[in-house]
């Protein structure tokens with residue numbers, strides 16, 4: 001491989017450095033795997049929640065929260081990009097994913113009882129979970145246990161997951177939709193799903209990947225693509241949610257483009273449940289959301 005070739009040609013010192021590095025990272029990987037296999041038992045996983053807002057009369061209104069997994073290990077808070085691929089390889093994601101689902105449904109049900117009656121819960125799913133023949137039974141059990149209405153749950157899947165679909169996965173997605181649980185296509189625009197393909201799945205929401213939103217309104221290509229995706233979603237009868245809304249200009253662009261839902265650091269970063277709960281207000285608006293409004297930007 002190229003790295004090895006380069007290391008060899010750079011001389012002996014470089015060569016052994018390369019192997020030390022390789023051994024180091026293989027060891028780190030093994031350490032991570034074993035630590036991860038005990039994380040559920042040790043209660044080291046925690047969910048952070050990020051608000052999803054409806055852009056109504058130019059005013060962001062809290063409608064839902066996305067649950068995002070974190071791992072508290074050795075005094076550090078580790079993000080999902082670093083450990084979810086490892087969990088997926090070992091299939092441990094099935095167990096962890098079920099914990100995420102139960103915990104998120106329970107938390108949102110609690111917030112509903114505290115007055116956020118219409119709040120919905122959005123949870124990311126891995127293909128491994130959907131490949132389980134009894135996924136729907138487990139889902140029904142969790143809804144029963146936590147008392148969350150199926151209509152208040154959204155399950156997020158990616159284009160890659162749809163591309164790898166089997167008959168089992170397709171049947172499970174249909175069962176989920178039949179329960180009244182909604183399905184969202186996450187990170188839309190980054191995968192290779194053909195548009196015709198989308199029609200075959202029982203989808204309800206489309207989440208526009210933040211890479212497109214990041215460029216608007218200045219970057220003409222980003223603006224054209226974002227408007228096209230919003231229009232596409234609408235013509236397929238899907239609700240469209242923009243991800244990665246960080247600046248007032250992003251929000252104004254989305255309002256002008258007719259996008260009704262948004263999520264991003266500009267409204268709130270993902271937060272621990274107790275921290276997020278402090279910013280709930282009676283009408284469901286967050287104080288901090290006002291920072292994105294043009295009137296309040298000054």
Ligand code: C2E
Pocket residue numbers: 050067068069079080081084097100124125126156186187210243244245246263264265266270
């Ligand atoms: P995602 O589902 O697309 O989640 C959104 C990610 O974008 C989150 O990263 C969030 O913190 C980040 N984000 C939100 N708003 C902004 C913004 O305005 N700017 C920027 N730069 N980033 C923003 P996070 O929490 O690191 O999660 C990364 C990915 O890990 C998620 O992407 C999702 O695919 C996966 N993930 C997270 N939790 C779970 C889980 O419980 N199960 C599974 N299977 N995957 C999960």
Ligand code: MG
Pocket residue numbers: 066124156186
């Ligand atoms: Mg997501």
Ligand code: MG
Pocket residue numbers: 186187207209243
């Ligand atoms: Mg996403």
Ligand code: MG
Pocket residue numbers: 187
């Ligand atoms: Mg993403």
